[in-house]
Structure formats: structure tokens, C-alpha cells
Amino acid sequence: MMQSTELAIIGGGPAGLSAAAEAARAGVSSIVIDENTLLGGQIFRQPPVEFSVTNCKRMGKQYVDGRRLMEELTEFEERISIWTRSLVWGYFDDRELAVMRNGHLELLKADQIVIATGAYDRPIPFPGWTLPGVFTAGCAQAMLKSQAVLTGTRFLLAGSGPLQLAVAHQLLEGGAKLVAVVEAASMIGLTGRLPTLLKQPDLLWDGFRYLATLKLHRVPFMQSHIILRASGSEEVEEAVIAAADENWEPIPDTEQTFDVDAICLGYGLIPNTDLTRLCGCAHDYDLKLGGWVPRRDEHMETTVPGIFVAGDACGIGGARVALEQGKLAGIYAACNLSHLDKGTADKLVRPIRRKLNKLQSFQSVIADLFSVRLGLHSLPERDTLICRCEEICLDDIRKAIASGALHPDDIKRRTRAGMGYCQGRICGPTILGIAERQLSLRPGDIGPGRARSPIRPVPMSILFE
Amino acid sequence: MLLISEAVNSHSEINVFRRSFLTVSSTEVVVIGGGAIGASASFYLSEEGRRVTLLERRELASEASGANMGGFPRQVMSDEVMQLAGQSARMYRTLGTDLGYDLEFDPTGSYILMDEADQWRRLEENAERLRHRHGVKVELLNQRELQEADADLAPDIPGASYCPDDFTVNPTKVVLGFARAAERLGAEIRTFTEVEKICVENGSVKSVITNRGEIRTGFIVIAAGAWSPNIGKMLGLRIPVRPRRGQLIVTEACSRAKIRYMIDIDYLVTGYDLDAVKTAEDQRVKLGVATVLTQPSSGNWLVGSSRDFPGYDKRTTIETLRLMARRASRFLPKLKHTNIIRTFAGLRPFSEDDHFIIDKVEEINGLVLATGHHGEGIALAPATGRLVAELVTKSRTSCSIEQFSYNRFQDRKLTEREIEAGSASWA
Amino acid sequence: MGMKRRIERMGKRGTSFQIEVDGRPMLAYAGETVAAALFANDKRILRYTSKRREPRSLYCGIGVCYDCLVTVNGLPNQRACMTQVEPGLVVRTQRGIAGFDGRQ
Numbered sequence: 001m002m003q004s005t006e007l008a009i010i011g012g013g014p015a016g017l018s019a020a021a022e023a024a025r026a027g028v029s030s031i032v033i034d035e036n037t038l039l040g041g042q043i044f045r046q047p048p049v050e051f052s053v054t055n056c057k058r059m060g061k062q063y064v065d066g067r068r069l070m071e072e073l074t075e076f077e078e079r080i081s082i083w084t085r086s087l088v089w090g091y092f093d094d095r096e097l098a099v100m101r102n103g104h105l106e107l108l109k110a111d112q113i114v115i116a117t118g119a120y121d122r123p124i125p126f127p128g129w130t131l132p133g134v135f136t137a138g139c140a141q142a143m144l145k146s147q148a149v150l151t152g153t154r155f156l157l158a159g160s161g162p163l164q165l166a167v168a169h170q171l172l173e174g175g176a177k178l179v180a181v182v183e184a185a186s187m188i189g190l191t192g193r194l195p196t197l198l199k200q201p202d203l204l205w206d207g208f209r210y211l212a213t214l215k216l217h218r219v220p221f222m223q224s225h226i227i228l229r230a231s232g233s234e235e236v237e238e239a240v241i242a243a244a245d246e247n248w249e250p251i252p253d254t255e256q257t258f259d260v261d262a263i264c265l266g267y268g269l270i271p272n273t274d275l276t277r278l279c280g281c282a283h284d285y286d287l288k289l290g291g292w293v294p295r296r297d298e299h300m301e302t303t304v305p306g307i308f309v310a311g312d313a314c315g316i317g318g319a320r321v322a323l324e325q326g327k328l329a330g331i332y333a334a335c336n337l338s339h340l341d342k343g344t345a346d347k348l349v350r351p352i353r354r355k356l357n358k359l360q361s362f363q364s365v366i367a368d369l370f371s372v373r374l375g376l377h378s379l380p381e382r383d384t385l386i387c388r389c390e391e392i393c394l395d396d397i398r399k400a401i402a403s404g405a406l407h408p409d410d411i412k413r414r415t416r417a418g419m420g421y422c423q424g425r426i427c428g429p430t431i432l433g434i435a436e437r438q439l440s441l442r443p444g445d446i447g448p449g450r451a452r453s454p455i456r457p458v459p460m461s462i463l464f465e
Numbered sequence: 466m467l468l469i470s471e472a473v474n475s476h477s478e479i480n481v482f483r484r485s486f487l488t489v490s491s492t493e494v495v496v497i498g499g500g501a502i503g504a505s506a507s508f509y510l511s512e513e514g515r516r517v518t519l520l521e522r523r524e525l526a527s528e529a530s531g532a533n534m535g536g537f538p539r540q541v542m543s544d545e546v547m548q549l550a551g552q553s554a555r556m557y558r559t560l561g562t563d564l565g566y567d568l569e570f571d572p573t574g575s576y577i578l579m580d581e582a583d584q585w586r587r588l589e590e591n592a593e594r595l596r597h598r599h600g601v602k603v604e605l606l607n608q609r610e611l612q613e614a615d616a617d618l619a620p621d622i623p624g625a626s627y628c629p630d631d632f633t634v635n636p637t638k639v640v641l642g643f644a645r646a647a648e649r650l651g652a653e654i655r656t657f658t659e660v661e662k663i664c665v666e667n668g669s670v671k672s673v674i675t676n677r678g679e680i681r682t683g684f685i686v687i688a689a690g691a692w693s694p695n696i697g698k699m700l701g702l703r704i705p706v707r708p709r710r711g712q713l714i715v716t717e718a719c720s721r722a723k724i725r726y727m728i729d730i731d732y733l734v735t736g737y738d739l740d741a742v743k744t745a746e747d748q749r750v751k752l753g754v755a756t757v758l759t760q761p762s763s764g765n766w767l768v769g770s771s772r773d774f775p776g777y778d779k780r781t782t783i784e785t786l787r788l789m790a791r792r793a794s795r796f797l798p799k800l801k802h803t804n805i806i807r808t809f810a811g812l813r814p815f816s817e818d819d820h821f822i823i824d825k826v827e828e829i830n831g832l833v834l835a836t837g838h839h840g841e842g843i844a845l846a847p848a849t850g851r852l853v854a855e856l857v858t859k860s861r862t863s864c865s866i867e868q869f870s871y872n873r874f875q876d877r878k879l880t881e882r883e884i885e886a887g888s889a890s891w892a
Numbered sequence: 893m894g895m896k897r898r899i900e901r902m903g904k905r906g907t908s909f910q911i912e913v914d915g916r917p918m919l920a921y922a923g924e925t926v927a928a929a930l931f932a933n934d935k936r937i938l939r940y941t942s943k944r945r946e947p948r949s950l951y952c953g954i955g956v957c958y959d960c961l962v963t964v965n966g967l968p969n970q971r972a973c974m975t976q977v978e979p980g981l982v983v984r985t986q987r988g989i990a991g992f993d994g995r996q
Contacts, residue, residue, distance in 0.1 A: 050906030050921070130959075
């Protein structure tokens with residue numbers, strides 16, 4: 001039950017898998033740990049093994065890219081152990097991880113750790129957002145890719161950025177009806193940034209392709225519009241949208257209503273920093289990277305020696321950035337483990353860095369255009385739930401701040417927001433925003449908030465092993 | 466070892482206030498420490514018409530007062546504390562109304578649960594002590610009676626001691642309730658305000674220097690729990706209190722149980738007999754693990770308790786969590802199947818002789834100590850707060866507090882070297 | 893609704909079997925999550941909350957938000973999106989807090 005490993009890689013998505021591959025190439029043995037049944041993370045989600053894929057093309061490019069990456073790993077089979085259905089829930093002492101593996105406790109002492117825990121959809125509260133049928137773009141996509149199940153029949157997509165277009169495309173391919181795709185930003189900004197965007201021509205082409213699919217299916221693509229509210233008695237029945245200004249603030253008297261049974265929200269991603277916070281890594285605020293991100297150097301090492309971070313977990317950048325960052329982390333972890341000398345490592349990473357520079361300038365443009373703007377903060381009403389788990393509404397939060405709470409942990413203490421199962425993952429970012437507005441602070445002045453073991457609930461029974 | 470995440474968080478937090486101006490103000494009493502004792506003292510002082518400024522370096526109830534089970538277990542308290550505990554209990558019965566704040570007062574009574582049949586004697590003797598020396602109602606229940614009271618308890622528990630007048634409260638709300646009521650009476654609460662220096666002139670308190678400015682005052686109350694020694698250092702005084710960690714497990718919300726406050730009979734050892742803990746052979750007792758279970762109105766089970774001396778380390782440890790989970794399930798077997806939502810720890814202020822300190826300090830005019838309450842801070846906060854108010858306003862108290870005096874400790878003055886060792890790492 | 897939620901165009905599903913949901917039998921396929929099986933059968937409301945007694949369903953779909961909690965084989969508060977179906981699995985939607993042994 002107490003094991004040790006040279007390298008523990010937490011997260012089996014593109015960043016984690018490429019870290020494992022590069023480390024293995026240098027001779028390092030690693031364990032890749034992922035909570036899901038199958039590897040791939042979100043972007044490279046695979047259907048279950050019981051499912052026979054007859055049409056690879058229908059599965060999409062990401063499915064194919066994912067399969068390719070996993071085949072690459074089989075080259076290093078003896079060096080890479082895979083622990084799926086395994087949750088890293090605790091960090092005790094120096095690089096000692098507590099894992100729940102298939103329902104049992106494993107204590108894993110790792111010399112080096114790569115945290116590649118990815119990201120999740122930014123929660124955007126608005127009236128009616130808790131109704132069944134209102135979910136994130138990530139949810140719709142996960143169900144499509146992993147289960148080939150549609151989460152509704154008549155969809156409205158509201159959000160910002162290219163990810164939403166990809167989901168729209170996948171939903172249409174799956175046979176869904178889309179009543180509209182509502183984009184918060186204005187695409188005019190794109191034209192000025194064309195030179196940078198042309199550096200990733202295939203990604204740009206994807207964007208055009210998705211837009212073309214929308215046109216083909218006569219799905220209205222509405223720029224500078226945002227979701228306003230959802231309504232329905234037991235499940236969502238109506239979506240109301242409004243025009244928005246350049247701050248994404250709703251413009252009065254511009255409402256439009258759609259009959260739907262599914263609303264898909266895609267307002268960007270935020271890095272999953274539970275584990276980096278739990279391990280004591282320092283974090284900084286960077287809106288373009290998705291908010292609070294772990295501080296890391298050019299080797300992808302965090303402020304805690306021996307703990308590396310890669311992929312969306314250290315800043316939203318997409319799958320390609322994740323792949324390259326994973327390679328960096330794997331190589332420098334191998335360095336720390338004396339499998340590679342620094343000189344060799346620095347040479348190896350040169351082409352990786354060049355690729356990353358190109359990718360990151362592209363990502364930076366996307367972030368500039370589509371990063372979430374403050375106008376969305378005016379969506380929730382006084383009794384709109386902010387903390388879904390404990391059912392705490394905006395009014396409760398505001399009252400706590402008015403009564404003297406200055407920090408998210410303080411707000412949590414007074415209102416119970418953040419004390420539920422998700423431990424503040426869903427309400428946290430919104431609460432920071434509310435506090436910043438109410439106290440006239442800048443984003444990043446307060447936060448990110450403490451993380452505690454277990455970072456996901458675990459049954460008490462595992463402490464009996 | 467300093468928790469890196471704590472340092473980082475406090476870096477972000479304090480950034481905000483570096484941009485604000487440093488102020489100079491004056492007040493009548495500065496209370497240092499925003500836990501139950503500090504908040505209570507602020508309230509009772511304000512009731513007496515004193516202008517109070519409460520200083521807290523993080524948020525209210527951020528330390529031990531916000532990391533405990535909210536239990537009032539007179540059944541297990543020592544004789545010396547009983548009178549004060551009785552006063553506090555009486556105050557608690559109407560405190561919610563008096564403060565205009567819901568404290569989630571639950572008159573559930575407490576149950577000391579036996580582990581083995583040969584422990585009857587201990588329970589009986591304790592019951593005798595409570596009834597005859599202190600007039601506290603206690604009822605002994607046998608195996609069958611206990612099962613009838615709550616069938617979720619392990620059927621092989623030989624018996625229990627039930628004290629109907631014990632209760633639980635929400636400790637954070639106790640702190641907030643006192644603080645809010647104090648504010649309404651004119652007190653000023655300053656959170657994220659750290660005391661950096663204290664100025665004494667001609668043997669009297671003159672002012673407090675914080676990271677946000679200077680406060681001129683004639684009176685200081687030190688109610689900083691495990692961090693009181695560091696305030697003491699600023700005055701050249703040795704306050705003999707050190708942190709004793711208690712870990713907690715919080716489960717998911719469960720349906721409301723019939724018995725919501727249970728105490729392991731071994732708590733009589735781990736909570737009150739340091740020597741026995743030190744010399745114990747059983748690893749569980751050595752780490753001070755004895756079950757305390759409370760179920761507040763939210764429905765989550767709070768699973769405690771543990772006691773060890775790790776310095777200022779608030780991390781939970783896998784070894785203690787394991788011992789706590791196992792021991793708790795011995796009494797409430799179904800806990801094994803619930804989900805743990807989070808674990809955390811608090812640092813109780815443990816005084817050298819295990820008795821708290823409530824006293825004026827002879828050496829310096831205008832200085833009152835109210836600290837070292839170990840595991841009884843929430844329980845004794847109301848009575849302590851009122852005593853502090855008496856000490857400040859009348860210089861004497863309505864009941865004897867001889868046994869809580871500060872001058873029972875020898876060597877109250879720090880040497881030059883000890884002062885220089887400083888308070889750098891007291892976070 | 894009339895429209896199929898299970899997409900056929902991408903491939904072939906594995907074996908099918910029955911699971912029990914709130915006392916009624918439901919068709920599920922090997923490899924599906926409880927969430928997928930329920931959604932495919934047009935059952936999207938997974939629980940009602942304790943305070944406001946409001947209906948909840950999937951939100952994030954990837955195991956982060958803990959909104960999709962159902963009782964599975966007597967064990968309460970399991971994420972439907974992360975739990976695999978098995979032949980004979982017993983699923984119950986929840987109302988308010990689900991206590992020990994799925995007691996509500």
C-alpha cells in the first residue's frame with residue numbers, strides 16, 4: 001500500500017501522456033494516474049472499450065490524435081504504469097500522495113511529480129442556470145465523445161471562442177438540432193489579428209469549417225450576444241439571450257427567447273488548481289491564462305522543488321500547447337532524476353520551445369478576443385444561486401462581504417459557500433469576482449483560497465486500509 | 466515548517482492593504498485576537514461602554530475557534546473549571562437572543578460512550594463527581610437503553626453516561642455573533658491587521674503598531690490563542706502557551722441523527738491527562754486520538770479528535786486521520802460508508818500547566834491576558850469575556866480567578882536573547 | 893420527444909442489459925455511465941436539493957461539480973457521470989440529503 005516511484009504524473013490527458021513519453025525516452029519510470037476509466041483527459045476522450053468504432057472520421061480529429069499519442073506510449077510499456085480509476089486526493093509530507101485506486105488506498109512516494117490536471121468550464125451563474133438541461137460545453141462534448149449520447153434535442157449554445165464552435169460542429173454531426181450559437185465577443189477583432197492566426201493555419205481552417213457547418217444547417221451565429229436567463233418548470237424550456245456591449249454587459253430591451261431543452265455554456269476554461277494549491281505551490285493571477293495559475297519556471301517546475309506542472313492546469317492553452325509543455329516537464333523531471341544532464345536537456349527542448357512560442361502567440365490572440373469579460377457579473381440576480389452545492393445565493397454572499405468578510409475563505413466561513421462536495425470549484429471564481437467588485441479591488445488582489453485534503457470526496461472506508 | 470500555501474495566500478491578501486494608507490487612531494481597549502475569547506471580550510467590554518478595537522491578523526474565527534466541534538461537554542471538564550463552565554452554560558442558553566444572532570444552539574446533551582465493559586467504574590465515578598461536587602445532572606445508560614436511544618450506534622457499546630444539559634453550537638457563529646453585537650455597540654473590528662509592535666511608556670500601555678497603522682490605547686487584551694506568546698514577546702513577557710493540534714474530518718451531510726454529540730471514554734485521558742498520553746503504548750492514545758462526534762444542523766458529521774504538538778503546523782496527517790476514522794466507526798459503524806468532504810486542523814492554545822490564563826499583568830499597567838483555553842475556548846468564551854470586561858473596568862472580578870492567574874508562572878520576563886529570537890516565524 | 897438520444901453513426905455499442913432506476917427497468921449498454929444511460933432514456937432529473945427542493949442534473953459532465961449525485965446500489969451521493977453501469981445496477985434519484993444506506 002505504500003509504494004514509491006521516480007515520477008508520478010497526475011492526469012492522463014495530452015500534457016500528462018507526453019510528459020510520460022519524454023521521461024520514458026530518457027529512461028525514467030513513471031506512473032500515470034487518472035480518475036477516469038480511460039486515458040485521454042478531456043480533449044482526447046475515447047469511447048468505452050465495449051464500443052466498436054466503425055467510423056473513425058465521424059469520431060473527429062481529436063479522437064485520432066489521442067489514439068496516436070496512446071500508441072506512442074506503448075513503445076515504453078515497461079517504464080510507464082497506468083493507474084486509471086485512480087484519484088489523487090491528498091498530499092501529505094514531502095511528495096507523498098494519497099491515491100484512491102479502484103476504491104482502495106495507495107500511498108505513493110514520488111521523487112518527482114508532474115501535475116497535469118487540466119481545466120474545466122468556467123461557471124457562469126445566471127437565473128435558471130441550475131435547471132436540468134443547462135450544462136457546460138465540456139459536458140455536452142464529454143457525453144458525445146465518450147458515450148455517443150446527446151444531452152438534449154434542441155440546443156442553444158452560449159459562450160465565447162472557438163471551443164464552442166467545435167462543440168456545435170460535433171453536436172450537429174451527432175444529429176442534434178441547434179437553435180442558435182450565441183457568441184459574446186465580436187469577430188471583428190479577428191481581422192486585425194489575421195497574421196498571428198495564420199501561424200496555425202489548420203486551427204484557423206477548423207474555425208472556418210465549423211462556421212460553414214453552422215451555415216449549412218442554418219444555425220444562426222449571433223455575435224455580441226450573451227445568455228440572460230433560462231426558465232422551465234422542472235427542466236429547461238426556454239433560453240433568453242440579449243445583445244451585449246464590448247464588456248459583455250447585457251444591453252436593455254434586446255431580449256430574444258428560444259424554445260430549447262438544452263443550453264450549452266462555453267465561456268472559457270479555468271485551470272484546475274486543487275492539487276497545486278494543496279501541495280503549497282505559489283499561484284499568480286493571469287486573466288488570459290484563465291485566472292489563478294501555478295507559478296512555474298521555464299522548466300515547468302513550480303515553486304515547490306520536484307513538482308512540475310503542464311497543460312491547461314498551468315494556464316489555458318489548448319491541446320497542442322499541453323503536448324509541448326508536457327514534453328518540457330518530462331525532460332526536466334528526467335534531469336532532476338539524473339537521467340539526463342542539463343546540457344542535453346536544453347538542446348532537446350529547443351525545437352519544443354520554438355513550437356511553443358508560435359502556439360502561444362496564437363493562443364494569446366484567442367485569449368485577447370474571447371477571454372471572459374466583467375459584464376457577465378451582472379447576470380445573476382439576488383436570489384440566483386452562486387454556490388450550487390450548499391444553495392447559497394448572491395444576496396447571501398453580498399451580505400457576508402458587507403458584514404466584513406474580505407477574503408474567500410472568510411466568505412466561505414460565514415455563508416457555507418464552498419463547503420459542499422465540489423469544495424468551491426464551481427462557486428470560487430464567481431465569489432472572487434463578487435468580492436472584487438463589492439470591495440473595489442482588482443482581479444487578483446484576493447485569492448485563490450485554500451485547498452484541503454481530500455480534494456475530492458472519498459469514502460471513509462479507504463482510511464481503514 | 467511554514468506552510469508555503471499559507472505564506473503565499475497571505476502574500477496575496479496583504480497586497481490589497483499595502484495600497485491603503487497607514488492610519489493613526491485611538492481607542493480605549495485594543496483586543497488582540499479575533500477568536501471566541503477576543504470576540505466575547507469585545508462584546509462585554511462594549512456593553513460596559515468601553516470603546517473597543519478588535520485586531521485579527523486573518524479573518525474572524527480563522528484559527529482554533531473556527532476549527533473545532535462546537536461542543537460544550539461539562540461531563541468531561543475538570544473540577545477547577547466547573548464553576549466558570551456553569552456560568553458559561555447559563556449564558557449560552559440565552560446568548561443567541563442576547564446577541565441577535567443564530568448560534569445554532571442544539572440542546573442535544575452529551576453521551577460519553579464506553580468502549581469496554583470494565584469501564585463502568587470510571588463512568589460511575591465521573592457521574593458521582595458531577596452530581597455531588599457540581600450539581601450537574603447525569604444519567605447512566607446500559608447497553609439496551611443506549612440502543613433504544615439511537616440504533617445507529619454500535620450495538621456492543623456496553624453503556625454510556627448522558628448529560629442532558631450539555632449542548633453544541635456553531636463555533637464560527639459564536640465568534641461572528643459576538644463580533645457583530647460588539648460592532649453594534651460601537652466596537653471596531655479590523656481583520657487582516659497584524660500587530661507588529663507594542664509601545665509601553667513608564668510601565669503603562671501606550672499604543673499598538675500594526676501593519677495598517679498605529680492605535681493609541683490605554684488597555685490591551687491579549688486573546689491570541691496559540692499566538693499569544695508572540696504578542697508577549699513584543700512586551701518582553703513569557704506567555705507559556707504552545708500550539709496543540711487537533712485534526713478534524715468532515716463528512717457529507719447525512720440525515721439527522723437522534724444522538725448528535727458523542728464522546729469516547731478515552732477522551733477523559735487524551736483531553737486531560739498529558740502524562741498518560743505521553744507514556745501510552747497504544748499509538749492511538751499517543752497521538753491523542755479519542756473520538757468526539759457532533760452533527761451540526763447542516764447534517765455533516767464532524768469527526769474528531771486528536772492532540773499532538775507539531776509546532777505551528779495545521780496540516781492533517783494520514784496516520785492520525787486513519788486512527789480517527791477507525792476509532793469513530795467503532796462507535797458509529799455507518800460512518801465507514803459516508804464520504805469525507807474535507808479534513809482540516811486547528812491549533813489549540815495549550816498552557817504549560819493545562820489551565821488557561823485570565824488575569825491582569827502586574828508588570829505592565831493596562832494589560833490583560835485571556836488565553837490558553839486549550840479545548841474549552843468555545844465553551845468558556847462567554848464567561849471569560851465577561852471576566853475580561855470586569856478586569857478592565859473594575860480591576861476585579863465577581864468570582865475568584867486565583868487559579869487562572871498569570872503570576873502562578875515563574876520566569877514571566879523574557880531574557881534579552883529570548884526576545885531577539887523574535888516572532889519572525891510565528892505564522 | 894421522439895428523437896433518439898443515442899447516436900448510432902459513430903459505431904456499434906456493446907452488449908445491452910437492464911438496470912433499475914427508481915424501481916423501473918431501463919435499457920443500458922456496457923461501457924455507459926449512469927448519466928449516459930439515464931439521459932439516453934430521457935431521464936434527466938437526477939435529484940432534488942435539500943434546501944430549495946429544486947431539480948438538478950448534469951452540469952459539468954466531467955466529475956468536477958458533484959451536481960449529478962444519485963444513489964447506486966444503496967450507496968448515496970455517487971456521481972452519475974463517473975459511475976459505470978452494470979447488469980442489475982440499482983439507481984435511485986435522491987430527494988434532499990441521502991443518509992446512511994441511501995436513507996432519505
